[in-house]
Amino acid sequence: MAVAQRVATPHRKELIVVPYRRVSAAAMATNVVLILLGCFFVLPMLWMLFAAVDSNPDWAIKLPSLTLDNFKDVLARQDAIDSFKASVIVAGTTTVVTAILSVLAAYPLSRMHIPFKRSFMLAVLFCSGLPVSMLIVPVYQMYVYLGWLDSLYTTALFLAASSLPFAIWLMKNFIDAVPAELEHAAAIDGAGTVRILREIVLPLTLPGIAVTAIYTFINAWGAFIVPFVLTYSPENQTGPIEIYNFMGSHGLFKFGDLAVFSLLFSLPVVVLYLFMSRYFSGAFNFGGAVK
Amino acid sequence: MLSEVRFEGVHKIFGTETVVEDLNLTVKAGEFLVLVGPSGCGKTTTLRMLAGLERPSYGRVFIGDRLVNNVPPRNRDIAMVFQSYALYPHMNVYDNLAFGLRSRGASGSVVAQRVTETADVLGLGQLLKRKPSELSGGQRQRVALGRALIRQPQVFLMDEPLSNLDAGLRVQMRAELSRLHQRFAVTTVYVTHDQVEAMTMGDRIAVMNAGRLQQVDTPQTLYDSPANMFVAGFIGSPRMNFVPGRLGGAQGRRTVEFLGAQVPLTRGQDVTREPAEGRVIVGIRPEDLQWKQDAPAGDTVSVQATVDVVEPMGHEALVTAVCAGELLTSRFPPRSGVKTKDQVELALDPARLHLFDAESGEAILKRPPASGTKQASVGEARMDESA
Amino acid sequence: MAVAQGLGPRQDRTRFQWSSLVMLAPAVAVLGLLFVFPVVYAGYLGFTNLALVGSRSRDYTFTGLDNVTRMMGDYVFTNGAWLTILFVVGSAIVGQSVLGMLLALLLRNAHFSVRAVVGSVVIVAWVLPEITVALIWYAFSQAGGTLSILLHRPDTDFLVVVPMLIVSIANLWRNVAFSMLVFSAGLRNLPTEVLEAAEVEGASAFRRFRTVVLPLLKPTIVTNLLLVTILNLSEFTLIYAMTQGGPGNETMTLPLYVYQQAFVFHQLGYGTAISLVLVVIGAVFSLLFVRASRTQI
Numbered sequence: 001m002a003v004a005q006r007v008a009t010p011h012r013k014e015l016i017v018v019p020y021r022r023v024s025a026a027a028m029a030t031n032v033v034l035i036l037l038g039c040f041f042v043l044p045m046l047w048m049l050f051a052a053v054d055s056n057p058d059w060a061i062k063l064p065s066l067t068l069d070n071f072k073d074v075l076a077r078q079d080a081i082d083s084f085k086a087s088v089i090v091a092g093t094t095t096v097v098t099a100i101l102s103v104l105a106a107y108p109l110s111r112m113h114i115p116f117k118r119s120f121m122l123a124v125l126f127c128s129g130l131p132v133s134m135l136i137v138p139v140y141q142m143y144v145y146l147g148w149l150d151s152l153y154t155t156a157l158f159l160a161a162s163s164l165p166f167a168i169w170l171m172k173n174f175i176d177a178v179p180a181e182l183e184h185a186a187a188i189d190g191a192g193t194v195r196i197l198r199e200i201v202l203p204l205t206l207p208g209i210a211v212t213a214i215y216t217f218i219n220a221w222g223a224f225i226v227p228f229v230l231t232y233s234p235e236n237q238t239g240p241i242e243i244y245n246f247m248g249s250h251g252l253f254k255f256g257d258l259a260v261f262s263l264l265f266s267l268p269v270v271v272l273y274l275f276m277s278r279y280f281s282g283a284f285n286f287g288g289a290v291k
Numbered sequence: 292m293l294s295e296v297r298f299e300g301v302h303k304i305f306g307t308e309t310v311v312e313d314l315n316l317t318v319k320a321g322e323f324l325v326l327v328g329p330s331g332c333g334k335t336t337t338l339r340m341l342a343g344l345e346r347p348s349y350g351r352v353f354i355g356d357r358l359v360n361n362v363p364p365r366n367r368d369i370a371m372v373f374q375s376y377a378l379y380p381h382m383n384v385y386d387n388l389a390f391g392l393r394s395r396g397a398s399g400s401v402v403a404q405r406v407t408e409t410a411d412v413l414g415l416g417q418l419l420k421r422k423p424s425e426l427s428g429g430q431r432q433r434v435a436l437g438r439a440l441i442r443q444p445q446v447f448l449m450d451e452p453l454s455n456l457d458a459g460l461r462v463q464m465r466a467e468l469s470r471l472h473q474r475f476a477v478t479t480v481y482v483t484h485d486q487v488e489a490m491t492m493g494d495r496i497a498v499m500n501a502g503r504l505q506q507v508d509t510p511q512t513l514y515d516s517p518a519n520m521f522v523a524g525f526i527g528s529p530r531m532n533f534v535p536g537r538l539g540g541a542q543g544r545r546t547v548e549f550l551g552a553q554v555p556l557t558r559g560q561d562v563t564r565e566p567a568e569g570r571v572i573v574g575i576r577p578e579d580l581q582w583k584q585d586a587p588a589g590d591t592v593s594v595q596a597t598v599d600v601v602e603p604m605g606h607e608a609l610v611t612a613v614c615a616g617e618l619l620t621s622r623f624p625p626r627s628g629v630k631t632k633d634q635v636e637l638a639l640d641p642a643r644l645h646l647f648d649a650e651s652g653e654a655i656l657k658r659p660p661a662s663g664t665k666q667a668s669v670g671e672a673r674m675d676e677s678a
Numbered sequence: 679m680a681v682a683q684g685l686g687p688r689q690d691r692t693r694f695q696w697s698s699l700v701m702l703a704p705a706v707a708v709l710g711l712l713f714v715f716p717v718v719y720a721g722y723l724g725f726t727n728l729a730l731v732g733s734r735s736r737d738y739t740f741t742g743l744d745n746v747t748r749m750m751g752d753y754v755f756t757n758g759a760w761l762t763i764l765f766v767v768g769s770a771i772v773g774q775s776v777l778g779m780l781l782a783l784l785l786r787n788a789h790f791s792v793r794a795v796v797g798s799v800v801i802v803a804w805v806l807p808e809i810t811v812a813l814i815w816y817a818f819s820q821a822g823g824t825l826s827i828l829l830h831r832p833d834t835d836f837l838v839v840v841p842m843l844i845v846s847i848a849n850l851w852r853n854v855a856f857s858m859l860v861f862s863a864g865l866r867n868l869p870t871e872v873l874e875a876a877e878v879e880g881a882s883a884f885r886r887f888r889t890v891v892l893p894l895l896k897p898t899i900v901t902n903l904l905l906v907t908i909l910n911l912s913e914f915t916l917i918y919a920m921t922q923g924g925p926g927n928e929t930m931t932l933p934l935y936v937y938q939q940a941f942v943f944h945q946l947g948y949g950t951a952i953s954l955v956l957v958v959i960g961a962v963f964s965l966l967f968v969r970a971s972r973t974q975i
Contacts, residue, residue: 033784134956164709189370243809
């Protein structure tokens with residue numbers, strides 16, 4: 001891509017030389033099509049953004065008469081705050097449990113000699129693809145039997161169980177990337193297993209743990225059917241359920257509140273994604289990684 | 292405290308493959324022993340068994356008087372320098388050096404003192420705050436050395452530590468390692484595939500091939516009296532020439548027929564084993580094969596050869612010539628003027644011949660000790676140790 | 679192997695390491711109880727007549743293939759199966775993959791600012807919680823919503839008129855980023871020399887794509903198709919939040935039907951049976967793709 005350059009001439013006046021830039025029709029078309037596609041993606045989101053700051057919003061996108069009243073409303077509503085708290089508890093617990101358990105399980109799977117390891121890992125990966133709809137019915141029955149219904153923590157436990165297969169698969173791959181020689185060197189240096197894990201393995205897999213944790217959190221945060229089925233009291237309804245309930249009560253609520261709440265609810269995961277893509281280059285890094 | 296290292300009847304089998312077979316080897320206390328051989332010969336596996344990173348399938352390993360077969364690496368009081376250095380990437384040089392001491396519960400002041408000492412010895416004083424990724428290859432290598440030195444172990448293990456360095460650095464580090472060994476005199480087992488490294492650094496060299504120990508001796512003895520064709524061809528560059536021959540004559544007046552010449556064995560040379568049908572392989576080092584014109588007058592045998600390739604090396608020229616259908620490499624003076632297709636006369640000294648059984652490859656010629664050679668080392672070589 | 683005489687027993691038999699057991703235990707316990715057991719239990723439940731309330735919640739029996747027979751005669755089930763396959767093939771296999779490939783290709787050659795903005799927007803759509811996506815698409819396709827305004831039909835509720843289409847497009851909108859990332863990575867890993875050789879030989883961009891890029895990308899494409907199928911087969915939240923399966927049963931895909939049977943009509947046994955069918959469909963698709971990826975070069 002040609003760039004304008006400043007050329008100093010002997011006459012003390014600077015000339016700006018701009019090489020002629022040829023823009024091909026194909027390149028133009030590419031960018032135009034992309035911009036159009038971009039609009040397709042942005043359009044539905046715009047409604048939420050505008051309605052959130054509109055004092056009189058409707059279903060369609062319209063120029064908002066700007067106000068922050070909707071925000072004040074939502075932040076004052078008990079049910080909104082409760083569901084946010086519920087989501088934090090569920091997603092947080094799920095993430096913590098999954099992260100710890102997956103690291104613990106992935107280490108032996110990565111380092112130690114276990115027969116049929118490859119088929120086991122494939123089975124694990126396959127399990128991550130099993131539909132939740134299949135699991136939720138027997139689990140519901142089990143929870144009825146165990147008296148575990150309507151608890152945020154037991155709900156989180158099941159979410160952790162369904163997140164574990166993929167998390168273990170991810171973590172195992174991250175631990176594989178730490179050269180085993182470092183652990184050998186540490187062993188020869190005199191470190192026991194605990195010290196090796198704590199001072200060598202853990203610090204070096206921290207990025208992997210972060211990725212796994214963030215991935216698990218994003219999934220748990222948006223989980224719908226599991227908390228929907230396993231909880232029923234109003235104070236245990238997580239964010240997605242709250243939004244769903246809002247949607248059902250047509251006309252008896254304020255669009256503005258709904259838009260604000262879903263906006264606020266979506267914010268943490270978007271922020272987490274931005275954080276992950278900035279600090280972890282990989283499939284998620286899009287800004288400069290292409291080409 | 293210096294310890295010797297002993298392998299008794301050690302085997303290592305992976306699946307169906309025997310990687311180390313019946314290894315019997317003693318490393319003397321304070322000795323720098325080089326374990327050398329081509330890739331896959333079992334030398335690294337042997338080292339790892341000594342380190343405790345692999346368990347022998349059969350046999351026993353001793354450090355000092357202690358049987359260490361079931362002792363985990365951390366309790367063997369050894370230190371190892373890995374080929375890839377294995378420096379802890381998330382710790383700076385200071386912490387890398389201190390890790391071993393801290394794992395054993397050393398106090399902060401002891402750690403500080405030892406780290407400073409070691410860093411001084413190795414010239415790392417300015418680099419203590421840096422992380423491995425900020426160091427050059429040579430610097431990393433020295434940190435790896437420092438990490439081993441600082442623990443003052445009974446045995447040093449080194450797994451091809453110089454192979455990741457460029458040629459100039461390698462030569463420099465070879466000298467530095469030798470100097471360090473002079474100074475600290477720790478029993479060291481050093482693994483390499485490079486015979487030059489082995490020859491220049493080792494007090495003794497153990498040559499391995501295909502899992503079996505071929506010969507253990509001082510560098511000079513290995514050069515002068517290789518126990519079999521493998522060792523003869525492995526040690527010494529350029530490689531020894533091998534030509535087929537026939538052993539004849541009667542007791543006391545043996546002759547060898549090769550390259551169309553009949554060469555009587557010189558006085559004092561004796562054949563230890565009769566080869567089947569008298570078939571032998573004759574070994575002649577390029578440095579023992581000279582241009583007749585250049586050779587000192589003496590008891591020599593000459594053969595005619597046609598020059599095939601001349602490789603000028605600056606200080607000499609390596610000339611490959613064809614004689615009686617065999618290719619021979621010899622060392623010529625640098626400005627001999629010899630070129631391809633020339634006919635030359637090559638002189639060889641019968642006293643410098645090597646004879647190997649054509650079937651087993653074993654050396655079968657015993658020569659009287661050359662004046663000035665340490666005869667003691669031949670006796671100590673324990674030829675019965677080798678396969 | 680000439681070893682073994684009088685050497686004694688092998689010393690290096692792999693010894694069981696208790697520490698690995700300790701580390702694996704928690705994960706195995708949780709997975710065992712809340713994953714493996716439910717799967718097995720589901721395998722059993724699917725052949726019973728367990729109900730959530732009423733007499734059948736206590737005295738339920740193994741009913742053999744009764745549930746299967748019932749499914750065969752159940753219009754909603756057969757319709758649901760059809761809708762599910764339609765959804766997966768249309769929205770995921772075709773829609774998501776094609777649009778994802780298109781985006782990946784276009785973004786490679788785009789101006790840096792366009793790439794950054796459009797790329798980010800597509801990914802944000804993917805990161806949003808599904809319920810948010812359901813909400814904004816609900817708003818988008820309502821009577822009086824943006825779509826109806828744009829198409830000059832302010833009284834049409836598109837979710838009633840073309841529910842399956844809207845739901846499929848919403849799903850596509852949300853999930854495209856995944857395929858786009860997969861294909862971007864695949865394109866990045868293409869050997870540039872092969873492409874340059876084709877260009878030098880005078881092939882047009884379209885021809886280059888068809889004869890060089892596509893064949894080289896086959897493994898990536900198959901991987902994408904497999905993953906996309908698995909991920910979309912059990913899609914629930916988006917459809918349920920937008921239509922609850924309606925109007926009538928027009929968007930009652932199998933996952934939604936499972937929910938309805940199990941938790942609305944309280945037929946846990948029948949509901950589980952339907953979910954088992956879902957798993958079978960998924961397995962069949964997986965096998966097809968694995969088979970397809972093997973026969974390629």
